[in-house]
């Protein structure tokens with residue numbers, strides 16, 4: 001039996017997973033998905049590149065948001081435009097059998113007006129670089145005051161790129177009750193500091209060797 005069927009995912013997600021050709025969950029998916037689906041938790045997941053982190057947060061976030069509500073419910077922060085587009089594309093594939101889920105990518109070097117318009121049409125999930133997200137918040141083009149989930153992807157990379165202040169500012173405008181899921185390959189001091197400041201008793205999972 002396909003091990004994905006034992007993680008608690010809905011029928012429509014399982015169908016999308018078959019289309020993707022994923023046969024079995026990776027280690028981080030197997031550990032994170034059931035926990036994220038079962039309860040509202042804060043999570044720190046340490047796993048190297050290529051271990052399947054996008055689906056580890058992508059499947060649960062798609063399952064947990066309310067497609068009938070057009071407010072932005074989840075924010076995913078990612079270090080680069082390329083990664084934002086990649087994640088957005090993956091999430092669109094994962095949600096191909098869901099109705100009414102809209103994912104919008106927000107990144108620099110492209111029209112902020114067009115991105116704002118896409119958000120206004122109703123984006124339950126926003127995938128953003130910290131710089132452009134901060135810009136949009138400053139210009140009141142986005143409302144993340146109602147989000148339930150905030151995902152920090154490649155947190156170590158975002159902080160290496162100097163996004164500490166943007167991340168702190170962005171997280172400060174989100175509700176205290178939201179859940180934060182932090183994914184990182186390594187755990188340098190700045191990542192730990194973000195975790196301490198914005199997470200409540202996070203569950204920590206580590207895949208493979210801990211290397212920082």
Ligand code: ADP
Pocket residue numbers: 021022023024025026029047048049050051052053054055
């Ligand atoms: P990470 O974010 O950890 O670097 P990705 O989420 O980008 O990893 O996944 C790396 C690659 O593995 C992608 O091409 C993705 O489609 C593939 N992948 C993810 N999960 C699985 C799975 N369960 N089975 C097969 N391939 C997978």
Ligand code: MG
Pocket residue numbers: 053054153154
């Ligand atoms: Mg990734």
